[in-house]
Every structure is written in C-alpha cells, then in structure tokens.
Amino acid sequence: MTLPLMRGQAWRSYGLLFRWQMLRNRQLFVLLMTIQVALGVGVIYGFSYLVPQITPEVALFFATGAPTLTLILMGLTLVPQETAQARVSGRFDYVSALPVPRLAPMLADVSYWLLVQLPGTVVTLLLAAWRFDVHFHLTGLVVPAIVLVSLTSAAVGYGIAVTFPPSATAQVTQFLSIALLLFSPIEFPLDRLPGWLQDLHRALPITYMADVIRGGLTGHYGGSSTLAFGVLGAYCAAGLALSVRAANRRS
Amino acid sequence: MTVLQVERLTKTYRGGVLANDDITLDVAAGEVFGLLGPNGAGKTTLVNQVLSLLVPDQGRITVDGVDVVRRPDEARRLCSFQPQAAAPVEGLSARQAVEIIGSIRGGRHAAVRARADELLEALDLSEIADRPVRMSGGMARLTGFCMAAVVPGRVVVLDEPTNDVDPLRRRALWQQIRRLADDGAAVLLVTHNVLEAERCVDRLAIVAGGRVRAIGAPGRLKAELGAPLRLECTLDPDAPAPQLPPAASLTAMTGRRLLAHVQLADVGDAVAWAQRAQDDGVITEFSVAAASLEDVYATWVQMEGTPA
Numbered sequence: 001m002t003l004p005l006m007r008g009q010a011w012r013s014y015g016l017l018f019r020w021q022m023l024r025n026r027q028l029f030v031l032l033m034t035i036q037v038a039l040g041v042g043v044i045y046g047f048s049y050l051v052p053q054i055t056p057e058v059a060l061f062f063a064t065g066a067p068t069l070t071l072i073l074m075g076l077t078l079v080p081q082e083t084a085q086a087r088v089s090g091r092f093d094y095v096s097a098l099p100v101p102r103l104a105p106m107l108a109d110v111s112y113w114l115l116v117q118l119p120g121t122v123v124t125l126l127l128a129a130w131r132f133d134v135h136f137h138l139t140g141l142v143v144p145a146i147v148l149v150s151l152t153s154a155a156v157g158y159g160i161a162v163t164f165p166p167s168a169t170a171q172v173t174q175f176l177s178i179a180l181l182l183f184s185p186i187e188f189p190l191d192r193l194p195g196w197l198q199d200l201h202r203a204l205p206i207t208y209m210a211d212v213i214r215g216g217l218t219g220h221y222g223g224s225s226t227l228a229f230g231v232l233g234a235y236c237a238a239g240l241a242l243s244v245r246a247a248n249r250r251s
Numbered sequence: 252m253t254v255l256q257v258e259r260l261t262k263t264y265r266g267g268v269l270a271n272d273d274i275t276l277d278v279a280a281g282e283v284f285g286l287l288g289p290n291g292a293g294k295t296t297l298v299n300q301v302l303s304l305l306v307p308d309q310g311r312i313t314v315d316g317v318d319v320v321r322r323p324d325e326a327r328r329l330c331s332f333q334p335q336a337a338a339p340v341e342g343l344s345a346r347q348a349v350e351i352i353g354s355i356r357g358g359r360h361a362a363v364r365a366r367a368d369e370l371l372e373a374l375d376l377s378e379i380a381d382r383p384v385r386m387s388g389g390m391a392r393l394t395g396f397c398m399a400a401v402v403p404g405r406v407v408v409l410d411e412p413t414n415d416v417d418p419l420r421r422r423a424l425w426q427q428i429r430r431l432a433d434d435g436a437a438v439l440l441v442t443h444n445v446l447e448a449e450r451c452v453d454r455l456a457i458v459a460g461g462r463v464r465a466i467g468a469p470g471r472l473k474a475e476l477g478a479p480l481r482l483e484c485t486l487d488p489d490a491p492a493p494q495l496p497p498a499a500s501l502t503a504m505t506g507r508r509l510l511a512h513v514q515l516a517d518v519g520d521a522v523a524w525a526q527r528a529q530d531d532g533v534i535t536e537f538s539v540a541a542a543s544l545e546d547v548y549a550t551w552v553q554m555e556g557t558p559a
Contacts, residue, residue: 009357012354013355016351016354016355017355019351020343020351023342023343023347023351023383024339024341024342024343025342026342027342086339089336089339089341090334090336090337090339091339093304093334094334094338094339095339096304097302097303097304097326097327097330097332098327098352098355098356099324099327099328099355099356099357100327100355248323250303250304250305250306250323251265251305251306
C-alpha cells in the first residue's frame with residue numbers, strides 16, 4: 001500500500017470518527033457550548049472580583065489566560081473523563097478493535113471539544129477587550145499555538161485515562177485542575193511564584209503554553225517564541241508518542 | 252480452507268486466574284463455529300485475543316496465515332466483531348451506526364448504504380432505523396450485529412448475538428449469521444443459546460474451566476454421547492428427589508428440571524419408571540425425546556464439575 005493512500009485512509013478514518021463523535025453528542029452540543037461561553041464570562045468577571053486593581057498587565061494575563069486555561073482543561077479534564085467513560089461503557093475497546101490509526105479516536109475527540117469551545121473563546125476575548133480595554137493583534141502563530149496546547153494537554157489527559165482505573169480518573173483530573181488554576185503561571189506572571197516553583201515551571205510545558213497563546217493573540221511573547229514553540233513541540237511529540245504507545249498497549 | 256487457526260493458546264490474568272488453557276481450534280471459510288460454555292469459561296477471553304485486544308501468554312493465532320498476535324493492525328482489518336456488551340450506538344440511529352462502521356471498515360458509500368438497507372430490512376429494523384432514540388437492549392444488539400456484518404472481515408466474531416432479541420427477529424438473525432458464512436466468512440460465534448445454535452453451527456467447541464472439553468460437528472458430538480434419547484422430568488418441589496432407574500443415567504439437575512440419558516433398548520423401562528414417579532407425585536411431568544446438543548453440553552460441563 002502506498003504512503004499517500006495510507007495517509008488518505010487515515011484522514012478518512014479521522015473524519016468518520018469525528019462525524020461519529022458529532023452525531024452522538026449532537027443533543028448536548030448547544031448545552032456544552034453555552035457552558036463554555038458561561039465559563040469564559042465567569043473567568044473574566046470572577047477574576048476581576050478576586051483582584052480589585054486591574055492594571056494593564058493583569059488585564060492582559062486575564063484576557064489571554066482564560067482561553068489558555070480552557071484549552072488545557074479540555075485536554076486534562078474533558079478528554080480523560082470522556083475516555084474513562086468510554087472504557088466503562090465498552091466503547092473504548094470497540095473503537096480500539098476498529099481498523100483506524102491509533103491516534104485517530106483521540107484526535108477526533110479533541111477536534112470535537114475544540115469546536116465546542118470555539119464560541120466560548122471568541123466571546124471571552126471580546127468581553128476581555130471590552131471590559132479591560134485589552135488590544136489584541138492576532139498573528140498566524142495563534143493557530144499552531146492552539147493546536148500544540150490542545151494536543152499536548154489531550155495527550156496527557158489520555159495518558160491519565162488509560163493509566164488510572166476509570167473510577168480514579170475524575171479525582172486525578174480534579175487535582176490537576178486545582179493545581180493549574182492556583183499554582184501555574186497562566187493567569188499571572190511566573191515571577192509571582194516561589195523560586196522552586198518557577199524552576200519547576202521552566203521545565204514543565206504550562207508556562208510555554210500560556211506564552212504561545214498570549215503571543216499569538218497579542219504579538220508579544222514573555223520570552224523567546226522559538227524556545228516556547230520548541231519546548232511545547234517537544235512535549236507534544238513526546239505526549240503523542242506515549243499516547244500511541246498507550247493505545248497499542250494490550251494486557 | 253482454514254481462515255482462523257488458534258494453536259495451544261494459554262492466557263492467565265493478573266492474580267493467577269487461568270482463563271484459557273492450551274486451546275486449539277480452527278475455523279474454515281464458510282463455516283459457523285460455535286463456542287459454548289458456562290459463564291466464566293474463558294470464551295470472551297479467547298475472542299478478545301483473536302481481536303488482538305488481549306495478548307496470550309503462549310500460543311499462536313493466525314487469520315489467513317497472518318500472525319495477529321504480532322500484527323494487531325491486521326487483526327483489526329481481518330476481523331469484524333460484535334462485542335458481548337452492547338455496541339456503542341448511543342445518540343445514533345441504527346442506520347447511522349451501521350453506515351459509519353461500514354465506511355470505517357473501508358466500504359464504498361453506495362455499497363455500504365445498500366448492505367445496511369438489506370441488513371436492517373432482514374432484521375425488521377427498517378421502521379426504527381432512522382430514529383436516533385435510546386434503543387432497547389435487543390435493538391442495540393441487532394444494530395451491533397449489523398455493524399459487524401455490514402463490511403464483514405475474513406473472520407466475523409459474534410459474542411452472544413441473540414441475547415435480549417425477540418423470537419421472530421432471533422430467527423431472522425440466525426439466517427443472517429448463516430448467510431455471512433455462506434458468503435465466505437469464517438464465523439466464530441459465542442453463545443449460551445445451545446438449542447438454537449444447534450441449527451446454525453457447523454462445528455462447535457464446548458469450553459469449560461478455560462479448556463476445550465469437546466470439539467466437532469453437533470451430530471458427531473451427539474453420537475459420542477452414547478445415548479440417543481433423553482428423559483426430561485419436572486420434579487415436584489415438595490417431594491424428595493427420586494432415585495433414577497438403572498435404565499437412565501443422570502445428565503443434569505437444575506432447579507426442578509432433571510435430565511437423563513436413555514438407551515433405545517431401555518426406553519420402555521425408563522418410561523414405566525417415569526409414569527410411576529408421576530403417579531406417586533414425585534414428578535409433575537416428563538417427556539422422552541431424541542438427545543440434543545444441550546445434552547452434550549450438560550454432560551461435558553457437568554463432567555468437569557463446572558456449574559452450568
């Protein structure tokens with residue numbers, strides 16, 4: 001079988017799995033989309049209550065941190081919870097025994113959730129621009145930034161779902177969500193954290209995730225954009241490789 | 252031509268449970284091969300290894316000569332299947348579910364649509380096929396069968412396809428299973444429905460305690476039983492269990508139902524004994540009939556001390 005033909009079949013499989021995902025969730029689609037919009041609105045308003053003095057820097061972090069946070073939480077909570085549910089219902093094994101590329105089911109899931117989140121992200125950014133007077137300068141790099149952040153987070157989330165028993169997945173993802181919200185430099189600058197946590201975050205992908213999204217939306221990166229994309233790309237490649245390995249693992 | 256070959260397959264789960272113990276069997280193109288056995292006998296473990304969802308500790312599985320333990324991608328291409336659990340059809344209409352799987356399995360759009368129509372019609376699902384409603388257990392199971400049959404693999408694995416299905420549709424389902432084999436697939440069928448399976452399978456294996464206890468065509472297995480007739484009695488719940496006459500040998504006793512084998516020469520004695528027992532109020536009714544596959548099944552499962 002030639003490589004282009006295999007590639008064509010891989011895309012076809014992905015498209016069919018995405019269609020399957022859309023059809024099975026269509027009744028919830030509007031509800032989930034509305035929740036994402038409400039979450040975005042909540043983040044913008046909620047954080048402004050938490051911090052009474054909104055400086056331009058704080059406003060920038062809130063406005064760009066909100067979509068980053070929702071993208072990461074999609075990968076770290078929605079994807080693993082959906083995967084855990086699929087393991088319990090038997091859907092995971094069913095799809096695993098279909099002749100599709102190993103990453104196609106996860107990519108179809110991520111695509112579906114990105115679509116669910118898109119209106120919420122747009123509303124969040126518009127609201128932030130209006131409320132905090134933040135000016136966005138969208139660059140072409142925002143697209144690879146969104147793809148890298150989503151895929152890296154989803155790969156980690158998928159790894160959690162296939163490693164832990166389904167009953168423990170919700171607890172693990174909740175713990176990660178709290179850690180992300182309170183101890184990660186997404187909604188605030190890295191230098192607010194204690195030294196040891198700053199060092200840890202320089203090795204983890206979260207800082208770079210926030211930076212590539214912020215840079216893609218405003219044109220200004222906190223550090224080197226090459227470093228941020230490089231580190232994130234490496235994490236993404238490693239995460240996807242581990243996901244393929246996990247999908248191929250048989251007991 | 253042999254399509255599926257399972258050789259000396261052994262599988263032990265974590266915790267030391269021996270689920271499959273040295274299993275060898277083969278299924279040819281055009282053959283419906285039944286796997287019969289009590290709950291926990293290791294049947295689903297066996298088919299999950301054929302589908303490459305589990306890896307055997309020892310042994311070899313080939314489909315069309317391809318070692319599917321080493322090539323799980325080929326297992327997925329060469330085998331279509333209906334799982335023991337309901338197929339994941341939530342939110343989809345039966346037609347959507349069948350057509351998506353047909354396309355995923357590489358079928359062309361028009362051919363998939365035509366085959367889906369044919370299957371849904373044959374199983375009397377056409378009227379509800381386009382409604383994306385929550386399906387009953389039987390409907391979901393029939394849809395699961397259609398998903399396995401729309402673009403069948405060289406091996407079609409069906410794990411308890413008739414569970415929850417009403418009698419009329421079950422009859423149609425058996426016809427479609429037979430047709431899959433007639434069209435050239437090797438069908439591996441896991442079932443508890445011994446009596447109905449007898450009419451559909453070409454050969455079968457009785458599995459108990461992880462081992463194959465008997466294997467062959469239903470007729471041959473019945474002949475090996477050595478007793479052409481069965482005496483079936485319904486016991487009176489208030490009376491003590493009766494002592495069988497020398498003419499009958501006990502096969503199985505489940506609840507109030509007693510099954511015994513009877514030789515042709517002894518049938519008169521056996522009937523006389525049963526009539527007396529009925530007159531004495533020990534049994535409420537009895538019948539004598541030709542031995543069936545159920546007797547073979549009960550004999551082997553009982554013999555190995557595994558509850559049926």
